[in-house]
Amino acid sequence: MDTVVAAPVCTVCGRRPVTAYRLSLRGEVTCAEHPVRAECMFCARTHDDPAPPGWRPFTAGMMRCPRCLVDAVETQREARLHLPSVRRQMTEIGLELPERVRVRIVSPQEAEAVAGPLATGVLLGLTEQLIGGEEGTRVTGISIVAGMPPTYFGRAVAHEIGHAWLALRGRAPVDDVVEEGVCELFAYAWLRRRGTPMALQLRSRLGANPDPVYGGGFRMVHQAVQRHGIATVLDRLLTTGGLR
Numbered sequence: 001m002d003t004v005v006a007a008p009v010c011t012v013c014g015r016r017p018v019t020a021y022r023l024s025l026r027g028e029v030t031c032a033e034h035p036v037r038a039e040c041m042f043c044a045r046t047h048d049d050p051a052p053p054g055w056r057p058f059t060a061g062m063m064r065c066p067r068c069l070v071d072a073v074e075t076q077r078e079a080r081l082h083l084p085s086v087r088r089q090m091t092e093i094g095l096e097l098p099e100r101v102r103v104r105i106v107s108p109q110e111a112e113a114v115a116g117p118l119a120t121g122v123l124l125g126l127t128e129q130l131i132g133g134e135e136g137t138r139v140t141g142i143s144i145v146a147g148m149p150p151t152y153f154g155r156a157v158a159h160e161i162g163h164a165w166l167a168l169r170g171r172a173p174v175d176d177v178v179e180e181g182v183c184e185l186f187a188y189a190w191l192r193r194r195g196t197p198m199a200l201q202l203r204s205r206l207g208a209n210p211d212p213v214y215g216g217g218f219r220m221v222h223q224a225v226q227r228h229g230i231a232t233v234l235d236r237l238l239t240t241g242g243l244r
């Protein structure tokens, strides 16, 4: 069988890059000689114009490229198209929520109003919990920020389902680093299941994340899982609140 591979053309000038080029997470190319004045926060595609035509802001100072805008999850209706498969894949991974938790699409401003401003990075999702009371911890909902491509949307949902699962299973107090690490592990597992080139790129980025809480926590939990298996690690977490 013959396979014809079209030579990729640059996203800025439309020509085939002659020497070096930059690669987006989607595999698009941009000549390295174009200065970087805008960068898509999702796929890392770059542009030499600080406000390129067809690009739109996500939050202040964060841009989205036209390709990432095409299928971005902007509304509750669009979220409903993607949620069933994410929930199903999480169940296949072994993370079934004991009760249904609503996923709500919120604006970046709404999410920040609830969580407070982040020291670094951008807030993409959060799980709201009521702790204490007669019924113990209740999860009131998961909020996911509007405007992300489906892979980022699913990754955020998978991470937040992790928090909801821990809360609903009545886990002992878990250290923040361990808790975020576990939720990143669930996101990591989901990205492998999704399996698209972008998902696999995001997955290796997640593993190499320099952030001490998210990246550091992930590596700590991942190592424990490789040594003892996921069942043992989750069991310890639910009984002792830690990894041992």
Ligand SMILES: [Zn+2]
Pocket (backbone or CB within 6 Å): 010, 011, 012, 013, 014, 015, 017, 030, 031, 034
């Ligand atoms: Zn070019």
Ligand SMILES: [Zn+2]
Pocket (backbone or CB within 6 Å): 040, 041, 042, 043, 044, 045, 064, 065, 066, 067, 068
């Ligand atoms: Zn993009």
Ligand SMILES: [Zn+2]
Pocket (backbone or CB within 6 Å): 159, 163, 180, 183
């Ligand atoms: Zn988290």
